[in-house]
Amino acid sequence: MKEVLGRPIDTTHFADLHVHTTGSDGKMTPEQAVEFAQSIGLSAIAIADHHTTKPALAAHEHVQREGLEIQVIVGTEVRTKDGHVVGLFLKGPIERNITLEQTLCAIHEQGGLTIAPHPFFRVSSLTDERIIDIMKSRAEGVYFDGFEVCNAGVQYQSLRNDRIQDTNIAAQFFYSHYRQNRSIGAAIASSDGHRYTCGSAITGYNGDLKTAILQQRTLAVQLEPHEQWELLLKAIELFGEQRVIGNLSLAELKEKFFGIR
Numbered sequence: 001m002k003e004v005l006g007r008p009i010d011t012t013h014f015a016d017l018h019v020h021t022t023g024s025d026g027k028m029t030p031e032q033a034v035e036f037a038q039s040i041g042l043s044a045i046a047i048a049d050h051h052t053t054k055p056a057l058a059a060h061e062h063v064q065r066e067g068l069e070i071q072v073i074v075g076t077e078v079r080t081k082d083g084h085v086v087g088l089f090l091k092g093p094i095e096r097n098i099t100l101e102q103t104l105c106a107i108h109e110q111g112g113l114t115i116a117p118h119p120f121f122r123v124s125s126l127t128d129e130r131i132i133d134i135m136k137s138r139a140e141g142v143y144f145d146g147f148e149v150c151n152a153g154v155q156y157q158s159l160r161n162d163r164i165q166d167t168n169i170a171a172q173f174f175y176s177h178y179r180q181n182r183s184i185g186a187a188i189a190s191s192d193g194h195r196y197t198c199g200s201a202i203t204g205y206n207g208d209l210k211t212a213i214l215q216q217r218t219l220a221v222q223l224e225p226h227e228q229w230e231l232l233l234k235a236i237e238l239f240g241e242q243r244v245i246g247n248l249s250l251a252e253l254k255e256k257f258f259g260i261r
């Protein structure tokens with residue numbers, strides 16, 4: 001595992017704080033997502049489907065019913081006028097297409113936490129100007145609790161297409177520069193998983209997850225390529241080769257996966 005940014009602490013738990021399911025545009029059902037997360041040893045998973053908290057609530061109920069050990073965080077990813085925002089520890093959905101400031105307030109009004117996902121990435125992402133606006137704002141409820149310094153989905157797309165820039169590098173540079181500003185929040189690493197895995201980028205913490213984020217005591221961690229490959233093998237074991245890799249052979253997939261041409 002590669003430590004990206006954050007406090008070099010003795011991390012005992014790991015969470016994937018940004019996972020999509022069949023509740024929006026993901027492949028795993030909410031139940032499969034939590035079971036996969038538990039099978040790879042995560043302590044917590046946030047289901048953050050687009051414009052809905054229902055899949056996260058379904059995952060939470062599944063964990064309760066089955067007596068699973070993993071913590072499910074009710075989240076959502078919502079489009080604002082300025083790009084995507086992830087809300088965590090929510091009670092219900094958040095209105096879409098309102099301003100960034102209004103969105104941050106709405107999440108905080110529910111007692112939730114606000115995360116800037118895939119900053120600076122192509123479309124649908126917050127720009128540096130708007131993030132700086134938020135850091136300068138003194139308005140109530142207008143701040144970030146977390147900032148994705150690593151989004152595995154961004155890395156995945158840029159590895160496969162030369163024209164797509166890996167904006168994680170810019171996000172890490174930006175975070176390193178502004179980390180003293182409390183309104184940028186904790187360093188977060190997430191998979192933004194849409195397919196049959198999650199956990200390729202994870203946030204390390206100790207004790208209570210929400211408290212750790214609020215106190216900026218997190219460690220953003222990225223799995224090495226060979227570890228990500230193991231996640232994929234685990235997914236094949238759980239969900240079957242046909243579903244996970246489709247019509248590709250394992251050899252072809254390995255070539256794609258490691259970006260070898």
Ligand SMILES: [Zn+2]
Nearest residue numbers: 077084117124
């Ligand atoms: Zn997004």
Ligand SMILES: [Zn+2]
Nearest residue numbers: 018020077192
């Ligand atoms: Zn997402």
